[in-house]
Amino acid sequence: MATSMTNFTEILLRRGVVSPDQVTEADQMSRETNSTVAECLTKLGYATGEEVTQALAEFHNMEYVDLSEITIPEQIIELIPESVARENVILPLGEEGDGLKVIVWDPFDIETIEKLRFILNRRVETALAPRESILESINRYYGLIEGESADSMLQEFTDTAIDFTETEGEDFGGTEGGGIDENSAPIVRLVQMMISEAVQLRASDIHIEPFDDRIRIRYRIDGVLIERDSPPRRLLSSIISRVKILSDIDIAERRKPQDGRIRVSVGEKELDLRVSVIPTNHGQSVVMRLLDKDNIKIGIRQLGFGDYDYQRFNGLIKRPNGIILVTGPTGSGKTTTLYAALNAINRPDRKIITAEDPVEYYLAGINQVEVKHDIGVDFAAIIRSMLRQAPNVILVGEMRDNETASMGIQASLTGHLVFSTLHTNDAPSAVTRMVDMGVPGYLVASSVIAVMAQRLVRVICNRCKQSYQPSEAVLEDAGISLEDAKNANFARGKGCGYCQRKGFRGRQGIFEMMIVSSKIRELIFNNQSSVDIRKVAVKEGMQTLYLDGLEKAKEGVTTLEEVTRVAKRSEEDAAAV
Numbered sequence: 001m002a003t004s005m006t007n008f009t010e011i012l013l014r015r016g017v018v019s020p021d022q023v024t025e026a027d028q029m030s031r032e033t034n035s036t037v038a039e040c041l042t043k044l045g046y047a048t049g050e051e052v053t054q055a056l057a058e059f060h061n062m063e064y065v066d067l068s069e070i071t072i073p074e075q076i077i078e079l080i081p082e083s084v085a086r087e088n089v090i091l092p093l094g095e096e097g098d099g100l101k102v103i104v105w106d107p108f109d110i111e112t113i114e115k116l117r118f119i120l121n122r123r124v125e126t127a128l129a130p131r132e133s134i135l136e137s138i139n140r141y142y143g144l145i146e147g148e149s150a151d152s153m154l155q156e157f158t159d160t161a162i163d164f165t166e167t168e169g170e171d172f173g174g175t176e177g178g179g180i181d182e183n184s185a186p187i188v189r190l191v192q193m194m195i196s197e198a199v200q201l202r203a204s205d206i207h208i209e210p211f212d213d214r215i216r217i218r219y220r221i222d223g224v225l226i227e228r229d230s231p232p233r234r235l236l237s238s239i240i241s242r243v244k245i246l247s248d249i250d251i252a253e254r255r256k257p258q259d260g261r262i263r264v265s266v267g268e269k270e271l272d273l274r275v276s277v278i279p280t281n282h283g284q285s286v287v288m289r290l291l292d293k294d295n296i297k298i299g300i301r302q303l304g305f306g307d308y309d310y311q312r313f314n315g316l317i318k319r320p321n322g323i324i325l326v327t328g329p330t331g332s333g334k335t336t337t338l339y340a341a342l343n344a345i346n347r348p349d350r351k352i353i354t355a356e357d358p359v360e361y362y363l364a365g366i367n368q369v370e371v372k373h374d375i376g377v378d379f380a381a382i383i384r385s386m387l388r389q390a391p392n393v394i395l396v397g398e399m400r401d402n403e404t405a406s407m408g409i410q411a412s413l414t415g416h417l418v419f420s421t422l423h424t425n426d427a428p429s430a431v432t433r434m435v436d437m438g439v440p441g442y443l444v445a446s447s448v449i450a451v452m453a454q455r456l457v458r459v460i461c462n463r464c465k466q467s468y469q470p471s472e473a474v475l476e477d478a479g480i481s482l483e484d485a486k487n488a489n490f491a492r493g494k495g496c497g498y499c500q501r502k503g504f505r506g507r508q509g510i511f512e513m514m515i516v517s518s519k520i521r522e523l524i525f526n527n528q529s530s531v532d533i534r535k536v537a538v539k540e541g542m543q544t545l546y547l548d549g550l551e552k553a554k555e556g557v558t559t560l561e562e563v564t565r566v567a568k569r570s571e572e573d574a575a576a577v
Helices: 002-014 020-033 037-043 049-059 082-088 110-120 131-146 150-159 185-200 233-246 307-316 334-345 379-389 402-413 428-436 441-447 472-478 482-486 518-525 530-539 545-554 560-566 571-576
Strands: 091-096 099-104 123-128 203-210 215-221 224-227 258-266 269-280 283-292 322-327 352-356 367-370 393-396 417-422 448-460 465-467 491-493 504-515
Touching (some): 002 020, 020 037, 037 049, 049 123, 082 131, 091 131, 099 110, 110 123, 185 203, 185 233, 185 258, 185 269, 233 283, 307 448, 322 402, 322 428, 334 352, 334 393, 334 417, 334 448, 352 379, 367 379, 379 393, 379 402, 393 402, 402 417, 402 441, 428 448, 428 530, 441 518, 448 491, 448 560, 472 482, 472 560, 504 545, 504 560, 518 530, 545 560
Parallel strands (some): 099 123, 322 417, 322 448, 352 393
Antiparallel strands (some): 091 099, 203 215, 203 283, 215 224, 258 269, 269 283, 448 504, 465 491
16 A cells, blocks of 8 residues: 555656655645545645546556546436445446446545445446545436436426415515425425535525515525525425424524524535524525534645745744734634634644634534623633633634723733634734724733734636736736736636536635734834834735735636735735735
């Protein structure tokens, strides 16, 4: 096994896909996590699933299959039952005489091949494809054949001739009492498929919104809402009731906002869904937030830092005391960044305690405490108690008020490293916000060691990425000189099946990291404005959100339009470009 892995990585090294240091890191990670080097290279982001699988195929002298380029006939798909395909992550490719060629993702999985020979009672040949591609194709092919996709089920409901009786709901003028049972098989399947489809499309939220004549279902994918097919209005009551039953919410209550959680399994994934129900004038509206544990397993390197910021952030999180603030609007990846930092410093010799509202993800080896306002367990109370537990590192979910901020500062001044978040637009505004909360400037100056603002930009799909040169007007608007543009690698996605024709797949952070130097500390101490602090920070080497985004656009990671969508250009940016 070790020899084959070495040779397999030699192919990637020869192609210039990975460096020797990256192979060493993946090799070390594979021993620690009991997974293959191939999986670790992909998890670390050093190589794509396609590059790894192509190298494995070349080394083992196997056929590599690009599933986005081929169509497998229905009669071939039917040769392997869906349950067998899903359980083993395989897909039939074609018949060869009395044998069957099957697509697998692991060339070493001899056990699955032997099992297939036994089940099918015929000779089995293998070809290789990335695991993600096989899973996507299973969903696509078997969904279409068995008519079990959410779209086809909605069509079934829309076309049906059965007359469902409707009862006019008294509350909010909505139709809230249809004659369809929320526990009936079609409704149960529809809600389950809605969740499964959202997971397959990598959605972060599912929105179920009632209107006068229809129900609108939308998925938020890579931060942008995408509308799916609309179920008939008569299904509203049953869909809402089914979601409430799953999340253990009172189905009789329709006038108050409600919250709950659902734990579901989709394929091999265990997911938590945070459910929020609010009454609207057309009935109850539901948002289900999908919390995928895999999202927080990423390392600091995968967040999207440039080399300079990466080195600085790595140094900051190893400091013994002080406050590190991460700022940005809701949905800008603050939680993921903080969890990546905690994972990096989570060792047996460190005690880490978090206070969160609510605890979204559960981290092994870390003590997590949930805020419960109804019994008086708020952030300040938790911080006060956790200090008696002698922690090394504290995470405070959000500094919302003077008391919480003051407690966090006291913790940092007594020798603890404190992580927390604030909702501000940029890094310098965070310190003035704390002063506005009523925290004295001298305490902020002596405790805060760094503030990092961040946003998320969509990453160009690597399968349909193509180079292009923006027009002079676009470059001028972005503040890029023609000289700089000549050395840049601008790109955009053409749109393909892999990215649902959007040209983007996945997201990455853009960052603005302000280290609190002696000069900035003096400005905070003298209660100077965030504008003055910003000017000094830029002079001392802080790269603004916009400029960090421009660098990623020049490298072909994202587009100029995406950068301007999430970050605005300031006077300092114009001077720096």
